[in-house]
Amino acid sequence: MQKKITDFFKQGIEPLLSILFAFLASSILILIIKQDPLKVYGVMISGDFSNLANFGEVLIKTTTLILTGLSFGIAYKCGLCTIGAEGQLYIGGCCSIFVGLYLQNLPPVLNIILALIAGAVGGGLWGLLVGWLKVQFHSNEVITTIMLNYIAMLFSNYLAAGPMKEAGSNSPQSAQIPQSEWLYVFVKSTRLHIGIFLALIALFLYWYLLNKTKTGFEIRVVGQNQDAAKYAGINVKKNILLTMFISGACGGLAGCMEIVGIQHRLIQNFSSGYGMTGIAVSLLGNNSPVGILFSGFLFGALKNGGNNIKLFTAVPAAIIDVIQASVIFFVLLNIVGKMKEDRRKKHHYVERV
């Protein structure tokens, strides 16, 4: 038990240092544009935790980010590097709003469930398209996912400004879905909806799938060594397709959270970078369920803080991108790990001498 706890802290120290370094590095940029980093970070933190409503905002962003993080994480386990959560999110959102708007004669609970399923399946098929292009034509999933992100975003904007546009409205957005079809808000005076439990369930299923099932085992083997997987009789193509569907379903669900849970209508560019941040979430959390939970919360707080920075300081919200990118850099550099490795090497040489 003692060992487990110390291991837990040891695992936690590395990401925490990465975050610390990222904030330090971003301070330089804030100083360059002649602003006070401490004030900027102060605004960010107080905007996140000053009252219940703000904290709720952090948690709803955490919800979406956990799901986009899972979208990247599961594919990464299978050796795929997808940048596609952004597009999956748009497609998932579009599918869920379709159910919300046009199947209103269903009982509300059924409508919500169907909207979530539609979003997950829509996102899943969008992900599956990437998998199919990969196994059929060997197209590089990195490029195809990026291109499909733009396509999905434009398609969603087309729906919002065209066929789904609210009659009589001047802005490019759909009508609102009735309140009975929103994801239930369970803390008064916040926007915190039950989607957060869905995200937690998804985290559990992710853990269960990868660690307790044969399919999960196969996915991990394919991710580690495709040739070995083939040799062991594992159907690599099938696993890639399945993984991309699951990845897409997670991204699609993230879109449902935004649409059914928060916006309640289709608006243009509703994602604001959740897909890209999901990559950072997954990496910082080392692709583990607990890690993704914590880093989802961290980036949720960052994202929400970005809005406050934009409102209350002269620094644009883009500073959040800088912090996020810096976190990824420092995670990649794996500073603590490298130091340990160096020390080990030194010992090694001493022993040999």
Place this chain on the structure above:
Amino acid sequence: MSSVFNLIGSTLRLSMPILFVALGALVMQLAGIVCMGSEGMMITGAFTAVAVSLSTNNIWLGFLAAILVTGLIGIFFGFLSVKYRVNQVVLGVALNLLCAGVTTTLNRGLFGSTAPMLTVSFPDVGLGLLAPDIIGFVSIPVMWVFLYKTLLGLRIRSVGENPLAVQTSGLSVAKISYIACFISGAFVGMGGAFFSTGRSRAFIEGMTGGRGYIALAAVAFGKYNPVGTFLAVLLFGFGEAVQYRLQAGGDNVIPHQFALMLPYVLTVVALSVFVRKSKDPAALGKPFKSE
């Protein structure tokens, strides 16, 4: 007939910035490093060129500054890829995010929300072409000669194909990679600089809109040689030219969002249907571990 010439003209004009970026990406890819940071380097080049041109009133100084800055970013990218052997795709995503964030932040900090237009411009060399267009055209054969007829070009390609052989012959894999990354970054920077200071003559946040990635696709589509890359870039430039034409027709012809999709759809189709057999360098994306 004149509309055909117009279309050819706008295809060329729209292709040129992407051509620079693609030639840059080509060099890095041939050296075995995935040029995922092309989008970020391009926007950095675009911003640097505008910022320096505005403050010095000399457009060529802006051009040079962009080359230098992105060249250094290229070396940084190469350093992390070669020395730290990190996942190059993830590194590229981080770099692109960083560059987008930094350029936006600096743009607001230095110029406020609306950046001023440039008053200086590149010399017009006739036929509606600007001086950097000519540099672009000349770069294609120069790049070919460099890659296939010079020792350094051979070494860069060898690092991408078989780094162990390079090391065995007593050369430094890292050093050659860094040189390739600098050249690569410099070209990507030129593309960015030309993109902002050339015809739009202003910096707009996020203005590259995925062109860095499209350039990367053009390299694979062009079968990893400068001429093929140029032809691939022309195809994407054509897609963009048609897109603008369709948009000008108004939403009655085709919703403008679908017109805007065209270059991206073209990229997916080109990569999937036409790049049957990948000619990726053998060591692409696999960091070399020297023993």
